[in-house]
Amino acid sequence: MHDVSASAPRQGESKRQSPFKQPRAVWAVAFACVVSFMGIGLVDPILKTLAGQLHASPAQVELLFTSYLVVTAVAMLVTGWVSSRIGAKWTLIAGLILIVIFSVAAGSTNSIAGIVGFRAGWGLGNALFIATSLAVIVASASGGFAGAIVLYETALGVGIAAGPVIGGTLGSISWRGPFFGVGALMTIALIATIFFLPRTPRPARKQRLSEPLAALKHRALATTSVTGLLYNWGFFTLLGYSPFLMGIDSPIQLGLVFCGWGLLVAAFSVFGAPRLQRRFGTAKTLYVNFALMAVDLAVIAVFSTVPVVVIVCVIIAGAFIGVNNTLVTTAVMSIAPVERPVASATYGFVRFIGGGLAPLAAGQMVEYIDPQAHLPFYLGAGTVLLAAVVLSTVHKALGAADRGETPQTAPADPVDADPVIAAERRDPLPQAVTIGDAD
Structure with missing residues (x-):
């Protein structure tokens, strides 16, 4: 790993240096990030195909989201413990290996139960990877913390946009295609990470297993995490169940x-x-x-039987989700009074629980209560509104963060000597930045 202090920008440097002029190690991890984020929308175009060819109900198919996200959530609690013992590079490698194994296994099985089970293993690998990748990019990137955030957000955006297209294209050949495709791309990312990412030192302090859950005692972090859970309930209701309402059978068109x-x-x-x-x-x-x-979710609820309205509302929702993804995460990291790796693990655990349970609840409601799927989207609309109410209870803290007033790290935790944490403390978390801002 490059010395972070050497890569931290001098005053004004980040404005002159493009965040896209990076060493090969950063591009290797960024490429893996793109593929990892593809997994968010990769299976959407093949949900109906899976249900038809594997004789599964929509509720059973929704378990592909639930097993993946719930395991990711729980695994977030241990990623810091693992990374602080084996180092960031080996944590990344372990996560990538698990994703390759379980994505290929999911494509090789012949039952919906098998896919659901292998998606759970995929979620474990995903947790190890996503919890470590940003820290590695921050430590290795040129252009400082702001440039690293731009690069990471760009990888997220490319992955989210490309996932459905690749999933739909490969899914039109076979429903197994998207799973094998991820396995192949992640194998390339694994090889690049092994050869291009320098050896990373183990952090000086080993994180305790209890730290992410113990961090919930801090009101600011608990409140913003619950906000993330409620928002993600609406988000993954839309992402997980809307394909069944669009009246489209072609994976390419859904993609x-x-x-x-x-x-x-x-x-x-x-x-x-x-x-x-x-x-x-x-x-x-x-x-x-x-x-x-x-x-937007309420309109889908009212017109759930009108495919064109559902399609338009789903596309429009991308704008709202994009703003929420960036600003809710920024809010968490800005006002949490604990170290960022701990805050990230805590927030990831809570919010992914909401994301994982929402598609399962939607499938059950449609199967047993509301065949026309009005209720799941009304519930999603309600949880998103409730997220705004919960967030309002930390309004003053958010305002202070916008003014650049950073919270004092809780004194109960010893000073972490990890170079990434040290770099972040020298280079405080900026407000969300655009590519133009960082040039």
Whole structure:
């Protein structure tokens, strides 16, 4: 790993240096990030195909999201413990190996239960990878912390936008195609990580297993984490169940719909959210954005039997989701009074629980209560509105963060000598930045 202090920018340097001029190690990890984020929308275009060819109900198919995200959530609690013992590089490698193994296994099975089980293993690998990748990019990137965030957000956006297209294209050949495709791409990322990423030192302090859960005693972190859970309930209700309402059987056509959605997610994550934040502040932007997303979900609930309305609302929702993804995460990291790796693990655990349970609940409600799928989207709209209410209880803290006032790290935790943490403390978390801001 490069010395972080050497890569930290001098005053004004980050404005002159493009975040896309990076060493090969950073590009290897960024490529793996793109493939990892593809997994978010990769299976959407093949959900109906899976249900038809494997004789599964929509509720059973929704378990592909639940097993993946719930295991990812729980595994987030141990990723810091693992990484602090074996180092960031080996944690990344372990995560990539698990993703390759379980994605190929999912494509090789012949039952929906097998796919659901292998998706759970995929979720474990994903947790190890995503919890470590940003820290590695921060430590290795040129251009400082702000440039690293831009690169990471760009990888997220490209992955989210490309996932449905690749999933739909490969899914039109066979439902197994997307799973084998991820396995092949992640194998390339694994080889690149092994050869291009320098050996990383183990952190000086070993993280305790109890730290992520213990961090929930801090009101600011607990509140923003619950906000993430409620918002992700609405997000993954839309992502997981809307394909069944679009009246589209072609995986390629479904992939194009979700590509449009993903492009808006990417654009508003990297460009829209920072500009709205600077003009209106984090809190006000999120309040309005949550309200608009709730209206969007409510329209789907009312017109769930009208495919064209569902398609348009899903694509439009990408704008709201892009803003939320960036600003809610920024809010968590800005006001949490604990070290960022701990805050990230805590937040990831809580929010992915919401994301994992929402598709399962939607499938059960449609199967047993509401065949026309009005209720799941009304519930999603309600949880997103509730997210705004919960977030309002830390309004003052969000305002202080916007003014650059960082919270004092809780004294109960010893000073972490990890170079990434040290770099972040020298280079405080900026407001969400755009590519133009970092050039």
